Amino acid sequence: MTRKDLITHLGLIAVLFALHFLLPTYHHGIFARVMVLAVYAIGYNIAFGYTGLLSLGHAMFFGAGMYGMGLAAYHFAIPALPAWLIGVGCAALLSLVVGLLALRTQDVSFMIVTLMFAQAAYLIILYFSEFTRGDDGFVVPSDMRAIGPWDLSDESTRYIVALILFSGALMISLWLVRQPFGRVLVALRENEERARLLGYDTGRRKLASLVISGTISGAAGAAYAGLFGYVGASFAGVQYSIFALLWVLLGGAGTVLGPFIGTLFMFYLIDLATEVTEAYMLIAGVALVLLTLFAPQGIVGEIRRRLWKDLP
Amino acid sequence: MRHASDVILTTEALGKSFDGLRANNDINFTLKKNRVHALIGPNGAGKTTFVSMLIGRLEPTDGAIWFDGKNVTEMPAHRRVAQGMGYTFQITSVFARLSCHENVALAARRRLGRNRAAVDEAVARALGRVGLGERAEEVAGDLSYGHQRLLEIAMGLASMPRLLILDEPTQGLAESEIAAFKALIRELSSETTILLIEHNMSVVMELADEITVLNFGEILAHGTAAEIHANPAVQAAYLGTETADAED
Numbered sequence: 094m095t096r097k098d099l100i101t102h103l104g105l106i107a108v109l110f111a112l113h114f115l116l117p118t119y120h121h122g123i124f125a126r127v128m129v130l131a132v133y134a135i136g137y138n139i140a141f142g143y144t145g146l147l148s149l150g151h152a153m154f155f156g157a158g159m160y161g162m163g164l165a166a167y168h169f170a171i172p173a174l175p176a177w178l179i180g181v182g183c184a185a186l187l188s189l190v191v192g193l194l195a196l197r198t199q200d201v202s203f204m205i206v207t208l209m210f211a212q213a214a215y216l217i218i219l220y221f222s223e224f225t226r227g228d229d230g231f232v233v234p235s236d237m238r239a240i241g242p243w244d245l246s247d248e249s250t251r252y253i254v255a256l257i258l259f260s261g262a263l264m265i266s267l268w269l270v271r272q273p274f275g276r277v278l279v280a281l282r283e284n285e286e287r288a289r290l291l292g293y294d295t296g297r298r299k300l301a302s303l304v305i306s307g308t309i310s311g312a313a314g315a316a317y318a319g320l321f322g323y324v325g326a327s328f329a330g331v332q333y334s335i336f337a338l339l340w341v342l343l344g345g346a347g348t349v350l351g352p353f354i355g356t357l358f359m360f361y362l363i364d365l366a367t368e369v370t371e372a373y374m375l376i377a378g379v380a381l382v383l384l385t386l387f388a389p390q391g392i393v394g395e396i397r398r399r400l401w402k403d404l405p
Numbered sequence: 406m407r408h409a410s411d412v413i414l415t416t417e418a419l420g421k422s423f424d425g426l427r428a429n430n431d432i433n434f435t436l437k438k439n440r441v442h443a444l445i446g447p448n449g450a451g452k453t454t455f456v457s458m459l460i461g462r463l464e465p466t467d468g469a470i471w472f473d474g475k476n477v478t479e480m481p482a483h484r485r486v487a488q489g490m491g492y493t494f495q496i497t498s499v500f501a502r503l504s505c506h507e508n509v510a511l512a513a514r515r516r517l518g519r520n521r522a523a524v525d526e527a528v529a530r531a532l533g534r535v536g537l538g539e540r541a542e543e544v545a546g547d548l549s550y551g552h553q554r555l556l557e558i559a560m561g562l563a564s565m566p567r568l569l570i571l572d573e574p575t576q577g578l579a580e581s582e583i584a585a586f587k588a589l590i591r592e593l594s595s596e597t598t599i600l601l602i603e604h605n606m607s608v609v610m611e612l613a614d615e616i617t618v619l620n621f622g623e624i625l626a627h628g629t630a631a632e633i634h635a636n637p638a639v640q641a642a643y644l645g646t647e648t649a650d651a652e653d
Contacts (some may be wrong), residue, residue, distance in 0.1 A: 119653065277511065277514075280511050286462075287499070289483050289502065290494075292484075292486030294484075295483065
C-alpha cells in the first residue's frame, strides 16, 4: 500500500466524517444509508470486480446477514453487537456452502446457479413465515438496537457506526487488493487457465474470494438491520442482487472507491428523478445507458483510465 | 525412486482418445536432466496433446506420467507446477491488461511469496534475460506479438522450473528474435531441462541434444539431430515434405 493510496482513501473517510457535522438532516440520512449499502457493494466488488465472478445472487448473503442479526435480536433478545456477529457468521457460512457448489460452474452457468440459490433463499424466507414474518418482515426490537450506551436509532450514532463499518470495509478491500492474494484474484479474472499453470490453486482462491465477498456483504446486511431497524424479504430478493451489480458497474468494477461512488450516484440519481417525474426509473435507466456507452469502466474506472493509472 | 538419477520425466504407455479419435497412443518417453529435448512432428501429430497431458491440462485416457520419481498422473496442473514443471502456451496467453512486471511477478510470487525485494529482483532478471527489461511497466497487451511470446518465456523463467515445456516458442518471432531466443535456450540448458515443441527446423537442429518425432500420435523415431536427419521414416513423414514447415 503506497502513501498515495492511503491518503486518498483515508481522505474519503475524513470527508465523510466532516460531512457528519455539515450535512442537513435529509442528506445526512441518505449518506448513512449509502455507506451501509456501499459496504454491500464493496463485498460484491471483491467477487465480481476483482475476481471476475459474476454472481446474480449476492442478495442472499446480504439477506443472511440481515436475517441472522434480526432474528437473533427478535426471537432471542440478543443485543446488537453479538447479533451482528451472528449475522456475519451466517453470511460466511452460506457463502462457503454456496461457493463449494456454485464454483463447480463457470461464466453463464455460475450466474444462473447463484441466481437460483438466491431465489431458493428468498423462498425459504417466505416459506418459514411464522419464524421470519415472511413478506411483511419485522421491526428489530428497539431495546436490542444499542451498543452499550449508544442508541443505534439515534441519527448521529447511526451515521458514525455506518462510517466505522464503511471505513473498515474500504480499508480491508484496499489492503486485500494490494496483497499478493489480491493480485492473484486479478490474475484469475484476467486469465484463469494461465494462473493455474503458474501454479496457483485457482479453485481454492475463487472460493476464498467468494467467502470474503459474501461475508462483507453479510456484514452490511446485518448492520442495516441494526441501524435501520427493519428486516424484510425484499432485501433478499433478486433486485437487491442486481442493485449490487449496478452500483459496482456504475462506480467502476475492480476499483476500491467505485462501489461507494456508484451507490451514492445511483441513490441521488433516483432521488432527483423522483422529484421530476413519477417515471423516475426511466430517467435512471437513461442515465445508466449513457454511462455504459460513454464510460463503460464506470466513474472511478474512467478516472483511472484517463487520469490516474495506479488508482487501486 | 522410479527413475535413474539422470532422468527427470518418463511416460509409460501414455494414451489419449477424444471420442473415437486416438490422439496419442502408447507413448513411452524419457526425458533426461539438463538436456534440450525437442519434440517434432507434422501438424496433427499429437504434440500439443502430449505436452498438455504432461502438465495436467488434459487427463490421459491410459498410461502413467512420472516426474522426478513421483507418479503425477492424477495430480492437478497447479500442483505439478509447484513440483517444478513450467509451461508456456502455444497460443500467447499473457495477462493482457496487466503490466509486464506484474505478469512475471505473478509467476515469481508463487515461489518467493511475500518477499518483495526477491520478487522484484527475479522479475527484473527474467525480463532482462528475454530482452524486455526496458518494457517492465508497459501493459502486456500493448506489446507486439513477438514480445508477448518473449514475455511468456520470461514468466516461465521466473517460476524457476526444473522442467520447462515450451510449446512452439518461436512461432511468430522475427529472425533476429529467433537468434536471441537460441542463445537464451543454450544458456538455460545448463540450469534446467527443456522440452521444446518446435516447427522451425533450424532451431531444433541447432539446439536439441535429443529429438523425438511424433507421427499420428505415436513415437516414430528418437535420437540425436544427426540420427533424426538421416532417418528415412522421418524424412518420409516430415522432413521431406516442404509443406509441413511452411504451414506454420
